[in-house]
Amino acid sequence: LMRKFCVYGKGGIGKSTFVSNVAAALAEEGQRVMVMGCDPKADTTRNLMGRRIPTVLDVFRAKGPEGMRLEDVIFQGFNGVICVEAGGPEPGVGCAGRGVMTAAEMLDRLGAYEEMKPDVMIYDVLGDVVCGGFAMPLKNGLAEDVYIVSTCDPMAIYAANNICKGIKRFSRRGKVSLGGIIYNGRSVVDEPGIVEDFASRLGTHVIGRMPMSDIIPRSEIRRQTVLQYAPKSEIAGIFRELARAICMNEERASPTPLSDEELDLMNQEI
Amino acid sequence: LMRKFCVYGKGGIGKSTFVSNVAAALAEEGQRVMVMGCDPKADTTRNLMGRRIPTVLDVFRAKGPEGMRLEDVIFQGFNGVICVEAGGPEPGVGCAGRGVMTAAEMLDRLGAYEEMKPDVMIYDVLGDVVCGGFAMPLKNGLAEDVYIVSTCDPMAIYAANNICKGIKRFSRRGKVSLGGIIYNGRSVVDEPGIVEDFASRLGTHVIGRMPMSDIIPRSEIRRQTVLQYAPKSEIAGIFRELARAICMNEERASPTPLSDEELDLMNQEI
Numbered sequence: 001l002m003r004k005f006c007v008y009g010k011g012g013i014g015k016s017t018f019v020s021n022v023a024a025a026l027a028e029e030g031q032r033v034m035v036m037g038c039d040p041k042a043d044t045t046r047n048l049m050g051r052r053i054p055t056v057l058d059v060f061r062a063k064g065p066e067g068m069r070l071e072d073v074i075f076q077g078f079n080g081v082i083c084v085e086a087g088g089p090e091p092g093v094g095c096a097g098r099g100v101m102t103a104a105e106m107l108d109r110l111g112a113y114e115e116m117k118p119d120v121m122i123y124d125v126l127g128d129v130v131c132g133g134f135a136m137p138l139k140n141g142l143a144e145d146v147y148i149v150s151t152c153d154p155m156a157i158y159a160a161n162n163i164c165k166g167i168k169r170f171s172r173r174g175k176v177s178l179g180g181i182i183y184n185g186r187s188v189v190d191e192p193g194i195v196e197d198f199a200s201r202l203g204t205h206v207i208g209r210m211p212m213s214d215i216i217p218r219s220e221i222r223r224q225t226v227l228q229y230a231p232k233s234e235i236a237g238i239f240r241e242l243a244r245a246i247c248m249n250e251e252r253a254s255p256t257p258l259s260d261e262e263l264d265l266m267n268q269e270i
Numbered sequence: 271l272m273r274k275f276c277v278y279g280k281g282g283i284g285k286s287t288f289v290s291n292v293a294a295a296l297a298e299e300g301q302r303v304m305v306m307g308c309d310p311k312a313d314t315t316r317n318l319m320g321r322r323i324p325t326v327l328d329v330f331r332a333k334g335p336e337g338m339r340l341e342d343v344i345f346q347g348f349n350g351v352i353c354v355e356a357g358g359p360e361p362g363v364g365c366a367g368r369g370v371m372t373a374a375e376m377l378d379r380l381g382a383y384e385e386m387k388p389d390v391m392i393y394d395v396l397g398d399v400v401c402g403g404f405a406m407p408l409k410n411g412l413a414e415d416v417y418i419v420s421t422c423d424p425m426a427i428y429a430a431n432n433i434c435k436g437i438k439r440f441s442r443r444g445k446v447s448l449g450g451i452i453y454n455g456r457s458v459v460d461e462p463g464i465v466e467d468f469a470s471r472l473g474t475h476v477i478g479r480m481p482m483s484d485i486i487p488r489s490e491i492r493r494q495t496v497l498q499y500a501p502k503s504e505i506a507g508i509f510r511e512l513a514r515a516i517c518m519n520e521e522r523a524s525p526t527p528l529s530d531e532e533l534d535l536m537n538q539e540i
């Protein structure tokens with residue numbers, strides 16, 4: 001049975017760092033993992049591939065649906081992780097969110113899921129704006145579980161709360177639930193307790209933490225994951241633990257988002 | 271003649287800090303200023319009003335277009351600045367960008383611009399995603415000039431570059447142009463030279479700088495602008511200079527956005 005999950009969060013919060021390293025760690029344990037970047041920035045798989053890859057929407061625009069072949073958009077990266085980037089519309093036109101669904105439908109048509117038979121499917125989705133477009137992966141059940149990456153910055157918590165409003169709206173249909181929050185210690189203020197308190201008020205938990213680490217940018221400059229660049233490092237071990245925590249996680253929640261007033265109060269304390 | 275400009279930038283970059291203080295400074299010099307928040311977060315005018323105000327979209331949903339009156343959505347704040355918040359759709363549905371245009375059209379229908387007769391109209395727009403939705407203010411000529419707030423964080427520069435791609439697409443119709451970049455020194459790395467170099471490669475200039483200042487969060491906790499909380503402070507003087515620089519600015523550009531590769535190279539140097 002394929003396990004499918006989405007990772008949401010504000011731009012720059014650490015989604016791709018989490019996704020690419022957890023994917024590499026799951027693949028190391030023998031799982032067949034497929035990663036689809038759904039951020040118009042299209043750099044989710046850069047460290048897995050060592051370069052940027054052509055996106056589904058770029059190839060779709062260039063060759064049309066009839067001309068596209070699976071090998072134009074699907075690539076094998078580090079540890080055999082299968083890499084795909086949805087891409088985005090040209091800035092200024094089209095709907096970034098709808099682009100994600102077009103890309104997912106195209107992969108379906110090309111038979112990607114039958115052919116690749118992944119055990120785990122991970123979607124990395126931008127969470128700055130939870131509009132109808134970017135909520136499509138939630139609405140259409142692209143993934144059963146959602147994990148949200150957050151720091152204790154007010155903007156990150158605000159974005160995480162909005163994502164929970166989106167999840168709550170669609171969890172009624174039984175399609176999607178919140179698996180947990182991933183705490184990233186990379187912000188100026190490093191207070192995991194704030195995010196743990198926030199998670200419990202939402203009705204969920206912090207499933208794991210990524211500490212601030214200078215190995216992350218150093219591996220990124222070499223376009224490698226941490227697992228490739230420094231496999232014996234402490235931070236590589238933390239990504240292996242995070243991968244295991246995600247696989248073992250049985251907690252599912254339909255979150256209870258905070259009101260604007262509650263958020264304002266919380267931010268004053270930070 | 272009414273002067274209209276948009277301020278774009280990534281979430282949390284300092285747009286509302288800039289807009290609310292520059293609006294207060296322009297009003298201090300006798301200009302009649304109207305500010306419209308176009309960020310679904312709807313907190314652009316919080317420090318001008320001392321509280322959150324009802325949004326156009328919330329009132330539209332509650333009363334319908336026939337039941338709405340101008341005084342339901344337009345409020346007078348500090349120094350007489352006229353405050354409006356567009357609001358956003360419920361998270362997960364609808365188009366955040368289209369909500370902005372619905373709100374602007376509703377104000378038009380209610381005769382806001384004739385009745386209020388602002389000298390200056392400022393729109394504060396979220397720039398994390400430059401999709402068809404959030405680019406509508408550019409496409410429909412809501413404002414002639416765009417200013418972009420940026421720090422030297424790679425994500426902020428990436429967002430600014432995307433906004434420039436949107437401006438370039440619509441500047442061909444002669445509707446909109448880039449007035450300049452506003453540098454905000456609030457990031458961990460405070461290197462104005464990086465943003466000045468970026469601005470000149472785009473074909474524009476840095477019109478002014480907001481230094482990191484602890485008076486900004488302190489005034490914010492009291493729900494006041496800096497001009498109200500500390501009118502004689504150095505930072506209040508800087509906002510007065512920024513307001514003057516915007517009014518005197520004659521430079522207009524159709525920007526030349528950087529390619530992904532150029533951005534990657536630039537970020538490696540940061």
Ligand SMILES: Nc1ncnc2c1ncn2[C@@H]1O[C@H](COP(=O)(O)OP(=O)(O)O)[C@@H](O)[C@H]1O
Nearest residue numbers: 011012013014015016017186211212213216217
């Ligand atoms: N825990 C961390 N320690 C150090 N740097 C980090 C950490 N998490 C993320 N980063 C850095 O932050 C930047 C943004 O991370 P990324 O994963 O690309 O964010 P997103 O995918 O959410 O936009 C990257 O340059 C990455 O190197």
Ligand SMILES: Nc1ncnc2c1ncn2[C@@H]1O[C@H](COP(=O)(O)OP(=O)(O)O)[C@@H](O)[C@H]1O
Nearest residue numbers: 281282283284285286287456481482483486487
């Ligand atoms: N120059 C600065 N110095 C100190 N704090 C700042 C500065 N600029 C912005 N901030 C703080 O950063 C936060 C985000 O700013 P805001 O103007 O709300 O961003 P945006 O409107 O772009 O989302 C606010 O809490 C504000 O107090």
Ligand code: SF4
Nearest residue numbers: 095131133365401403
């Ligand atoms: S639905 Fe969202 S992503 Fe799509 S155009 Fe609207 S704001 Fe943009």
Ligand SMILES: [Mg+2]
Nearest residue numbers: 015016039044
């Ligand atoms: Mg990413």
Ligand SMILES: [Mg+2]
Nearest residue numbers: 285286309314
């Ligand atoms: Mg704002």
